[in-house]
Amino acid sequence: MVKAADRAKNPARSSVWLEKRAARGGGGPAGLDRDRIVAASIRMLDEEGLSKLSMRKLATELGVTAMSLYWYVDTKDDILEYAMDSVYGEIDLAAVDAAADWRDRIRLLALDYRRMLVRHAWMSPSAGQYLNIGPNAIAVGQKIHDTVAETGLSLDRRPSAMSAVFQFVYGYGTIESQFGRRAAEAGMSQDEFYVDSVNAFRDDPDLTEQVEGLKEILDERTSHDSLSVVWDRDFGYALDVLIAGIEVMVAREAEAPDGTRK
Incomplete structure (x- = not known):
């Protein structure tokens, strides 16, 4: 016991x-x-x-x-x-198995992991406190390992690639879930909470100079009808960047003479 x-x-x-x-x-x-x-x-x-x-x-x-x-x-x-x-256990490993290649498998694993973190806002602050060695957690970890192994990266580079992708997902899902929790506690939708908080930031006279350099990006982000569109767009593009980075690193390893790395 x-x-x-x-x-x-x-x-x-x-x-x-x-x-x-x-x-x-x-x-x-x-x-x-x-x-x-x-x-x-x-x-x-x-x-x-x-x-x-x-x-x-x-x-x-x-x-x-x-x-x-x-x-x-x-x-x-x-x-x-x-x-x-x-x-x-909410991560659909059967769908991952049915995906066409390692790129799609990474995308499916990452998306399901993010959705799980957002559905359960308590999950991300709990994860680091326990060993996470239950049968479902081990199955997900094994699937992540197997998928990254398919990329062609050498064994000692795979942990770094797994960290790059899935620590990003953990961080992204944590911020998204906690933002949703704060909006709910305020009795507001995420869209209302986001616009209100951005306006408070922009309208503060003590922050005028700092905000000026961010005006373009703030205007772009608040121009969408739904914050969920921004969450999904930014996540998808960031994931594409990480996958492209893995492809580049695989190519570098393949081109390096005598197993040396660039």
Whole structure:
């Protein structure tokens, strides 16, 4: 059983997926199982965020006592690890397999990863706190590795290429999801929130000089009817830039004499 103190003492070896959990005696509460607990936790996280999740509130949502949850999980960390792995399962690996080549596979993986982060704003701040070694997370990581291997990059260059693409996606999806969360908390649509915040920035007399150099790009970005159009356009183009960069680096490796690199 992984307790909170154990996690703090040895975080590199603390995960619900490494835990050898002792079987509970007797039977668990009727109608309750781990899948139902995880589904309810994801709903709560999506609606209320990380700070509002607790064993007590989760039990109330499920209509059971808090002690009932301990038949299936030992800590809130366990629940978060299960929830994180569950949403990794939203990435459509079958569609990736059906794609024409590694470029399309990278695009599909990146787009699904971004969408997952945006749907679940709690996911990106959680990801770095846990090992992410559940079955869905490992399957996604394996697919990313296999796809980058198809590019032709040498083994020692693949981690850098994976980082370039998927750390970009993580950052982009995090900013997009947190922007959406802030707009929702303000009771505004993303379009309203964006235009209002840009205007506040532009109308501040103390920022006049700094804003002048950004006028052209700000005008372009606020000229669209929907901020989602801008999110999608910028993401797609940035991803194309990264894929083109991988192609260039593959070509450089192929042209370098005697395995040297330029």
